[in-house]
Amino acid sequence: MRNAFARGAAAAALATTSIFALSVPAFAADEQQSPQADSASSAAVEDNGAILVTARRRSETLQSTPVAITAVSTAMLENRAAVNIGDLQGAAPGLLITQQNSGAQAANISIRGLTYADIEKSQTPTVGVVVDGVTIGTNTGQLQDAFDIAQIEVLRGPQGTLFGANTIGGVINITRSKPTMEPGMKAEFTYGRWNTWAAKGIANYGDGETWGVKAWYFHNQTDGFYHNATRNVSAGWSKGDSYGASMLFKPAGSGFDAQFSIENVVQDFDPVVSNIVKTGEAFCGAEPAIECNRNTSSDLYTTFGSAANSRYNAPNGTLEMNLDLDAVKLSSITGWRHSKETQTQDFDGSSSDLYYVDRRQHYTQFSQELRAAGKLMDGFDYVVGGYYFKSNYDLTQYTRVFGNAFAASTVIRPTGVYDADAQHVEGRTESYAFFGDFNWSIVDKVRLSFGGRWSHDNKQLTNQFLVSGPVGSGDASFSKFTPKVGIDYRPNSDMMVYASWSRGYRSGGFSPRAATAATASTPFQPETVDAYEIGAKFAAFDRKLEVNLAGYVSDYKNMQQNRTVPGGPTGNQTVTSNVPGGALIKGIEMDGTIRVTPEFKITMSAAYMKSHFRNFVTQGVYPGAGLVDFDYSGNNLIYAPEFTGSLGAEYSVPTSFGKVTATAGWRHISPYDEQLSEASLTPVLAGSTVTGVIVNGNDPRVRTTTQDLVDASLTVNFNLASGAEAYVRVFGRNLANNKTTTHAFTVAGLWSFGMALEPRTYGATVGVKF
DSSP states (O other), X not given: OHHHHHHHHHHHHHHTSSOOOOOBGGGSOOSOOOTTOOSTTSOEEXXXXXXXXXXXXXXXXXXXXXXXXXXXXXXXXXXXXOOBGGGGTTTSXXXXXXXXXXXXXXXXXXXXXXXXXXXXXXXXXXXXXXXXXXXXXSSTTOSOXXXXXXXXXXXXXXXXXXXXXXXXXXXXXXXXXXXXXXXXEEEEEEEETTTXXXXXXXXXXXXXXXXXXXXXXXXXXXXXXXXXXXXXXXXXXXXXXXXXXXXXXXXXXXXEEEEEEEEEEEEEEOOOOEEOOOTTSGGGGGSOGGGSSOOSSGGGGEEOOOOOOEEEEEEEEEEEEEEEOSSEEEEEEEEEEEEEEEEEEETTOSSSOOEEEEEEEEEEEEEEEEEEEEEEETTEEEEEEEEXXXXXXXXXXXXXXXXXXXXXXXXXXXXXXXXXXXXEEEXXXXXXXXXXXXXXXXXXXXXXXXXXXXXXXXXXXXEEETTTEEEEEEEEEEEEEEEEEEEEEEEETTEEEXXXXXXXXXXXXXXXXXXXXXXXXXXXXXXXXXXXXXXXXXXXXXXXXXXXXXEEEEEEESEEEEEEEEOSTTSEEEEEEEETTOXXXXXXXXXXXXXXXXXXXXXXEEEEEXXXXXXXXXXXEETTTEEEEEXXXXXXXXXXOSEEEEEXXXXXXXXXXXXXXXXXXXXXXXXXXXXXXXXXXXXXXXXXXXXXEEEOSXXXXXXXXXXXXXXXXXXXXXXXXXXXXXXXXXXXXXXXXXXXXXXXXXXXXXXXXXXXXXXXXXXXXXXXXX
16 A cells, blocks of 8 residues: 555655746837837837837838737736736637646646646747746746736747747747936835735936946735635735836937846745646545645635745846847847745645655756848848857755654755655757748738748756656757748738748647656657638728637647656656647637727627647546556647637816726636546447447546626726826726636646635825926
């Protein structure tokens, strides 16, 4: 019994070393261009209200860009009192952003049903998050604060040509505000439910022409919306600080500008999980009966686990330089990010001491991008460049299973007593690429867009236990060329139709949870997506009505999935492998804006998506039959809701003292699954012999409920002397009080856990700027 349970528990330890279109012009601000938004690398708004974006590394209007893109402005984020980019979920077609607290600033981001919910730093995202031109290389760190943002651009579909590997789902391109080069300040304070409060400030200074500096500080903390019944305390608390400075230098008449930014992010939080174990799972029998068989809606908000703590420290720096030589513009973006994480977590979420971890890890990345952009001739422009990326990380995880009842030896850590045989993983990535993107106006009103990127990635990973010794290591390289071609036709200034094909590429690598030398040294291969898209953008009634439509088909090949297979000292192990059959995803999307009056605006979006696996057959262990084929072809893709939609209204009224703005919004998200899992199994028999297994869908506990998220705000602006402004805002989020999971996971038949959507919340903000 001891050995059998030890094998299962150790397998769980390996499985949880880390758990883990279409344009929307309506969402961008209809305000005048800010002084800091004057370079080609920044988001901006023209004087006539046209929204400028840089999704193709060029400054062009949103409506003339033949790609699926959503632009989200500062005003939208502020009116919704957004805390981080997760508050964009459902506001743009096909976009999901959910948080999981198994890692700091960890996000599960899905665009058009493409995602990969794993925070292990050897695993790469499917959706790239780019901050001021620098790509964040892991899922941790992607859940960026919605603070000091000039604009967010959400690009749908593969973006490999300009943004590189690991963007097969799309890109969230975040541009922070530049120094204004003028004296100025903005400060605000927010207080809300759950004893949540935030204080933020931005200060600018400069000579108005040549140089400017900006400094900022942001603090946010909350007691959390969970209640721990065992300890009778609030749970899910968090506290975060972000601070830094940016310096902009623009010598007059030189065509040169340089901006250097440094920042540090410090977070402390309670990585709480909700217990959703059920009868039949091993841990249910070791817990009080009241803690088993709980629902995945209202019960999520009562927890039972032991106290835990995560601390995250992440300094980063960015240097951007541009030189405009008239015929060509040269750009350089250098990025450096480092993070240190220490985290304890009670993964079983019960009052019993069943599975508790202490994780310590470090991660460092460096990237360098060089670009040249210009025109070869009238009607033919280009962007070409090269890219280099390097990262290193290490992870040590100490684990306590059943109070160390099955540990051969133990070690005392500052956070408790653990099995001395800790897992230790070290990884390294080095990549480089060359790319080109071209526009050619082949005839009047018709433009051909084409380009490609050649990428080369080297991955190295070493896996070992501190007592048992080495497991294995791997070293492999992968190369891929990813082309893109599109055509657009603009019969007049109010209409554009386009079609495109692009290929996305996500690099291969090694399994951090492998438990044998063979699986540790065997790489999983790259996956690709071929995306076909057609779209149209319309405007009418002097642009008071704008509607955008898109349809797409994504052919997902050689997709990477985690699976449990026999082998190793524990009896089974979790490895990442490729599914040759892949998946097919089809969808249609719409968004639009109606400017009813200059004061009243309505925005809307909708996305309908159908997806299915193709010949998703892998191998697994079936009792009494050993290793046989498991057919997951009937399971749902994860984070792929069939329908999402939104409807918003904004009404702004000038007053004698300033302005009053009211907003209301509704976001609808149909149910979706959060983990590839097993609801039940049907054996395939040849006589009395089991020759295979059909998996009957994902476990229902990892499926969300329908979400109808209602948000509202009322902002009163006061004009003060000398151009200064004060404002008061009251807001509410999730006013319908939807309750469901944001992340749920089942672990090898042992236990299951989830994390909850923030319930109804509300608060008020006061601020001043000048």
